[in-house]
Amino acid sequence: QGEATGGEIVYPESGGEYPDSTQVSWEVNCTEVVYFQLTANDVEACCDFIDINHAHGTHRVVQGSPFGPLQGPLTVVFTSDYAVNGSGFTLRWSCGTPLLDANVTTPE
Numbered sequence: 001q002g003e004a005t006g007g008e009i010v011y012p013e014s015g016g017e018y019p020d021s022t023q024v025s026w027e028v029n030c031t032e033v034v035y036f037q038l039t040a041n042d043v044e045a046c047c048d049f050i051d052i053n054h055a056h057g058t059h060r061v062v063q064g065s066p067f068g069p070l071q072g073p074l075t076v077v078f079t080s081d082y083a084v085n086g087s088g089f090t091l092r093w094s095c096g097t098p099l100l101d102a103n104v105t106t107p108e
Helices: none
Strands: 006-011 023-028 034-042 049-054 057-060 067-070 074-079 088-095
Antiparallel strands (some): 006 088, 023 074, 034 067, 034 088, 049 057, 049 074
16 A cells, blocks of 8 residues: 555544544655645634644644645644634645645635
8 A cells, every 4th residue: 555645634524613622633644745735724713723743843734825845754733722613624735746726715
């Protein structure tokens, strides 16, 4: 089985709102550099965060244009506080190939 060339992290997977006081993480394993784009984002702007931990530090993810490259290994971490929850986020990633500026959605 070969290495993934890209994908999406969708949280929460089951739909609905994400829970209070939670921390979840995902590993992104690529032998090449990795590019990301946040394509849907409904998290509490002040207090709930999507971070990417990498060899040289931490990158806080914000809505907008694609970003990268980041060198692996990488861990994507979502942390929520004790109140005000949203429907979550979708974070696209690609190994070695920059992402084009895709349709980006924000909650109404």
